[in-house]
Amino acid sequence: MRTRQANPLGPLPTSGLLGFSRCGFEADLVEELKDLGADHAGLVTDGLVQATSNRDPTTMPVFARDLLRVSGALEGLTRGDRIGPIAAHLRASAIHGDSLILLAADSESGRKLAPMLRSMGRQLANELSLPLVSQSRPGSVIVVFVDSTTALLAQTVGSVSNPWPGGIARLKMPHGAPSRSTLKLDEAFALMLTAAQRSRWLRAGMRAVDLGAAPGGWSWQLVNRGMSVTAIDNGPIKGELQGDPLLTHLRADGFRWQPPRPVDWLVCDMVAKPARVVERIALWLSNRWCARALFNLKLPMQSRYQSWLRLREQLLQQCRLPLQVQARHLYHDREEITVLAVPKRPRANSQSAAGEQVPTSEKLDRRRPKARPREPDAAPRPGRRRR
Numbered sequence: 246m247r248t249r250q251a252n253p254l255g256p257l258p259t260s261g262l263l264g265f266s267r268c269g270f271e272a273d274l275v276e277e278l279k280d281l282g283a284d285h286a287g288l289v290t291d292g293l294v295q296a297t298s299n300r301d302p303t304t305m306p307v308f309a310r311d312l313l314r315v316s317g318a319l320e321g322l323t324r325g326d327r328i329g330p331i332a333a334h335l336r337a338s339a340i341h342g343d344s345l346i347l348l349a350a351d352s353e354s355g356r357k358l359a360p361m362l363r364s365m366g367r368q369l370a371n372e373l374s375l376p377l378v379s380q381s382r383p384g385s386v387i388v389v390f391v392d393s394t395t396a397l398l399a400q401t402v403g404s405v406s407n408p409w410p411g412g413i414a415r416l417k418m419p420h421g422a423p424s425r426s427t428l429k430l431d432e433a434f435a436l437m438l439t440a441a442q443r444s445r446w447l448r449a450g451m452r453a454v455d456l457g458a459a460p461g462g463w464s465w466q467l468v469n470r471g472m473s474v475t476a477i478d479n480g481p482i483k484g485e486l487q488g489d490p491l492l493t494h495l496r497a498d499g500f501r502w503q504p505p506r507p508v509d510w511l512v513c514d515m516v517a518k519p520a521r522v523v524e525r526i527a528l529w530l531s532n533r534w535c536a537r538a539l540f541n542l543k544l545p546m547q548s549r550y551q552s553w554l555r556l557r558e559q560l561l562q563q564c565r566l567p568l569q570v571q572a573r574h575l576y577h578d579r580e581e582i583t584v585l586a587v588p589k590r591p592r593a594n595s596q597s598a599a600g601e602q603v604p605t606s607e608k609l610d611r612r613r614p615k616a617r618p619r620e621p622d623a624a625p626r627p628g629r630r631r632r
């Protein structure tokens with residue numbers, strides 16, 4: 246085997262797990278993978294981490310944008326001879342995919358490989374008689390280029406892998422949304438809720454509170470799904486959302502304001518000390534002011550994984566209800582992570598996942614004289630656009 250021309254930072258895996266992270270978060274992912282039971286975990290190159298583990302995780306690690314299982318490595322690929330060796334290796338191995346994806350890390354050097362991936366993708370797909378796809382699924386053969394001469398061959402990890410290859414959430418900025426952080430909530434709903442939860446929990450006619458709402462990107466996502474939103478922020482809400490009948494903007498302190506009646510969703514993007522945010526979220530959930538909460542926590546630059554573990558523990562301790570908690574470092578997150586907390590309500594005769602039984606604000610709010618009429622499904626309101 247020829248040696249690599251470029252110089253990735255770590256040894257090349259030929260098996261085990263391959264994790265994709267935001268650049269600068271590799272150490273957090275390494276620590277988390279070790280904590281999840283990997284015998285060894287380390288850096289491959291910027292934005293790519295490997296772990297020796299025979300067990301597939303059942304959930305995505307917080308600091309992984311994507312997770313794949315490596316089935317082989319090819320080194321010394323040359324400009325005129327990349328397709329042949331990859332195709333030969335795949336044919337000779339036991340990998341029988343039904344679709345093909347070419348990918349590199351989301352790093353400065355990884356992005357420079359984009360023209361090469363574009364030009365060879367179609368040729369490799371033809372050579373293998375596989376469709377070249379942009380969303381990964383179980384059965385996809387994923388070729389991850391570490392550099393221009395080195396490729397890892399990988400496959401998805403059950404249903405854990407991100408449908409957006411490498412976790413790069415390709416979402417279009419919606420026309421009319423007042424800030425790019427609108428994409429963060431869109432991505433969170435796409436990745437952190439199951440399809441069943443999306444159709445049950447994101448329904449027109451539901452009520453939501455958005456703490457730290459300005460300029461309104463998150464509120465826009467909720468209003469766009471037909472929810473009534475109370476936006477709490479001393480700053481201004483911008484754009485078309487300002488006059489929307491579904492939006493009520495209150496200039497108030499998100500750490501003091503209380504809802505007059507329970508809501509279906511609490512979302513919170515206040516830039517504040519994470520322990521303070523967690524305390525507030527725990528209070529909302531304990532008092533059943535909201536059926537579920539989705540919020541951002543800005544983590545310190547050091548020991549982010551340990552910080553998250555402490556914050557998670559704080560949330561579980563301060564909330565008087567047992568919770569199901571999920572956290573992700575999303576593609577649209579920077580120094581923060583996004584957390585979904587849903588009270589568990591075990592059903593007597595059901596083995597269904599915890600958190601599935603949370604009452605909506607209608608059930609919570611016995612005092613409400615008449616429920617706002619709900620639309621039959623989560624379809625967008627006329628004139629509203631959904632992705």
Ligand SMILES: C[S@@+](CC[C@H](N)C(=O)[O-])C[C@H]1O[C@@H](n2cnc3c(N)ncnc32)[C@H](O)[C@@H]1O
Pocket residue numbers: 423424426427456457458459460461462463464477478479480497498499500514515516517
């Ligand atoms: C990152 S921005 C929110 C962006 C928003 N999610 C969006 O999509 O447009 C953080 C916001 O939190 C607000 N904020 C910070 N502390 C707050 C508090 N105590 N009460 C209410 N809002 C607060 C700030 O005014 C700021 O508008």
